[in-house]
Amino acid sequence: MKIKQLSVFLQNKLGRFSEMATLLGEAGINMQAFTVAENAEFGIVRLIVGDPERAARLLVEHSFAVSVGEVFLLEMPDEPGALAARVRKLSDAGVFIEYMYAFSGADGKAVVALKPSDAALCEKVLGE
Amino acid sequence: MRYWNEKMECMGAEEMRALQGERLRHMVRYTYERVDFYRRRMDEAGVSPDDVRSIDDIVKLPFMQKKDLRDYYPTGMFAAPMDEIVRFHASSGTTGKPIVAAYTSSDIDDWAEGVARCLTAYGVTKDDVAQVSYGYGLFTGGLGAHDGATKVGCSVLPTSSGNTAKQIMLMKDLGATLLCCTPSYALYLAESIEQDKDIDVARDIKLRVGAFGAEPWTEGMRRALEEKLHIKAYDIYGLTEVSGPGVGGECACQNGTHIWEDLFYPEIIDPVTLQPVPDGQEGELVFTTLSKEGMPVIRYRTRDLTHLTRGRCACGRTAVRMAKIMGRSDDMLIIRGVNVFPSQVEAVIMSMPEFTGQYFITLDRVNNVDTFDVDVELKLEYHSDSIKNINEIKSRLNAALVSVLGIKPSIHIVEPGSIERSMGKAKHVMDRRKL
Numbered sequence: 303m304k305i306k307q308l309s310v311f312l313q314n315k316l317g318r319f320s321e322m323a324t325l326l327g328e329a330g331i332n333m334q335a336f337t338v339a340e341n342a343e344f345g346i347v348r349l350i351v352g353d354p355e356r357a358a359r360l361l362v363e364h365s366f367a368v369s370v371g372e373v374f375l376l377e378m379p380d381e382p383g384a385l386a387a388r389v390r391k392l393s394d395a396g397v398f399i400e401y402m403y404a405f406s407g408a409d410g411k412a413v414v415a416l417k418p419s420d421a422a423l424c425e426k427v428l429g430e
Numbered sequence: 431m432r433y434w435n436e437k438m439e440c441m442g443a444e445e446m447r448a449l450q451g452e453r454l455r456h457m458v459r460y461t462y463e464r465v466d467f468y469r470r471r472m473d474e475a476g477v478s479p480d481d482v483r484s485i486d487d488i489v490k491l492p493f494m495q496k497k498d499l500r501d502y503y504p505t506g507m508f509a510a511p512m513d514e515i516v517r518f519h520a521s522s523g524t525t526g527k528p529i530v531a532a533y534t535s536s537d538i539d540d541w542a543e544g545v546a547r548c549l550t551a552y553g554v555t556k557d558d559v560a561q562v563s564y565g566y567g568l569f570t571g572g573l574g575a576h577d578g579a580t581k582v583g584c585s586v587l588p589t590s591s592g593n594t595a596k597q598i599m600l601m602k603d604l605g606a607t608l609l610c611c612t613p614s615y616a617l618y619l620a621e622s623i624e625q626d627k628d629i630d631v632a633r634d635i636k637l638r639v640g641a642f643g644a645e646p647w648t649e650g651m652r653r654a655l656e657e658k659l660h661i662k663a664y665d666i667y668g669l670t671e672v673s674g675p676g677v678g679g680e681c682a683c684q685n686g687t688h689i690w691e692d693l694f695y696p697e698i699i700d701p702v703t704l705q706p707v708p709d710g711q712e713g714e715l716v717f718t719t720l721s722k723e724g725m726p727v728i729r730y731r732t733r734d735l736t737h738l739t740r741g742r743c744a745c746g747r748t749a750v751r752m753a754k755i756m757g758r759s760d761d762m763l764i765i766r767g768v769n770v771f772p773s774q775v776e777a778v779i780m781s782m783p784e785f786t787g788q789y790f791i792t793l794d795r796v797n798n799v800d801t802f803d804v805d806v807e808l809k810l811e812y813h814s815d816s817i818k819n820i821n822e823i824k825s826r827l828n829a830a831l832v833s834v835l836g837i838k839p840s841i842h843i844v845e846p847g848s849i850e851r852s853m854g855k856a857k858h859v860m861d862r863r864k865l
Contacts (some may be wrong), residue, residue, distance in 0.1 A: 309815035310437045311808075313845050339817050343842050348815050362810070369813040400816075417815065 512689025545578020548679025
């Protein structure tokens with residue numbers, strides 16, 4: 303299934319991540335998962351939160367550079383080979399994975415957020 | 431009304447030169463008799479007031495520069511007695527003593543006349559509501575624009591600079607139609623209006639004209655301000671040493687800044703040989719005040735680099751036109767041996783829609799090599815989850831800057847809103863090499 307993901311541009315500046323996390327925490331918005339893509343000067347925090355619209359509005363109001371996009375969520379049993387089988391289907395169909403990150407879901411499930419090169423194709427493959 | 435003072439703005443060349451010659455003759459004698467500095471300089475150069483008969487004789491006179499005004503701080507350059515002085519202003523000089531300018535009541539009148547001519551050339555009339563967001567005080571911007579707008583008969587809203595939220599509220603509630611401020615503050619106001627969800631520019635803001643000056647700005651900045659504020663944006667030029675804003679201004683043609691040459695006589699010289707250059711050729715702008723009493727200047731070197739165009743403009747004015755000033759020779763940076771004006775960097779950044787237009791240049795020297803860092807802000811709508819996209823925009827900016835400047839900067843994308851906004855003259859450069 304597809305889910306909204308926030309991308310927050312953060313300069314590499316002491317305390318900037320903590321300002322963002324504090325802002326969300328005080329607003330009662332939980333970060334369910336995130337990953338950071340970084341280079342020498344800045345990072346982009348990709349975030350999955352409970353209420354993405356409210357979180358995005360709040361961050362923009364506090365001068366954070368936020369964009370909202372979509373990623374795929376893959377839920378699977380937390381066991382060897384489960385992810386391999388799923389991503390093989392994607393590569394067989396010619397879908398690149400631009401990035402992905404894993405987190406733990408409820409009931410011992412493993413969850414992966416995945417950004418494919420071709421969202422429509424990805425949806426078709428995963429839907430099968 | 432097309433002209434504030436049709437006679438002076440549209441005078442034929444010969445008649446103007448005769449008037450200028452007559453006024454120069456008086457000015458030279460006036461300063462020679464009243465100010466030690468001019469008497470000594472002219473005696474040293476072997477020129478007597480009798481040698482100046484026409485405007486062509488101006489080339490016989492010695493130049494003066496900012497240092498002379500500083501050396502004679504505070505009152506050494508005053509030509510009128512203190513009981514005739516009605517106002518002082520002072521430059522913002524960050525190093526050493528400021529430059530103090532003194533005005534008689536006739537000087538204040540001529541200054542306001544210059545501003546009134548500019549405003550009329552922009553199409554401003556007494557029906558306009560003029561918001562003056564230049565700083566009031568020692569800086570000439572605030573009171574200069576104020577007096578000029580008052581002369582025209584505008585309803586003047588003297589907000590001065592700062593307190594942006596209140597500025598915007600009054601702009602909206604009183605229906606300001608003319609905004610006078612620095613272009614960088616206008617951009618900040620425009621951004622603040624954009625961010626205010628309760629304000630729609632088309633519906634709530636009545637501005638139609640911007641009179642922007644006191645710092646160099648680019649065509650890209652003009653387009654951005656015109657689009658964001660739904661106005662026509664015009665240059666107003668001036669400097670404290672000569673009087674203040676209103677030494678010249680653009681007309682509706684936006685094709686050069688008309689200099690009110692019956693009051694302020696401009697010359698362009700080669701800054702190295704100090705010889706006059708022909709019209710159309712770039713050089714350093716030099717001013718002689720033709721009517722000032724409090725603190726006249728004669729052949730004052732402004733350090734501003736530009737060129738002049740003569741002949742009748744499409745607007746009907748004959749007043750000489752000055753090209754947009756791309757930089758003051760004081761602002762020129764020499765980076766790795768290459769001359770760079772901050773305005774060149776600004777022009778490139780403004781030409782790319784991805785950036786907010788705000789920028790900051792930092793120079794330093796590491797292991798005897800100049801470092802050249804440029805901070806820029808990506809607009810919110812160009813942010814995404816991809817570092818690759820940002821790097822792609824950054825390398826396009828890099829290529830554009832290299833092709834314009836001839837040297838390679840190090841570009842840093844910073845968070846939108848993080849570059850400090852200026853309420854007055856923008857500070858775009860930090861040069862750590864001098865420390």
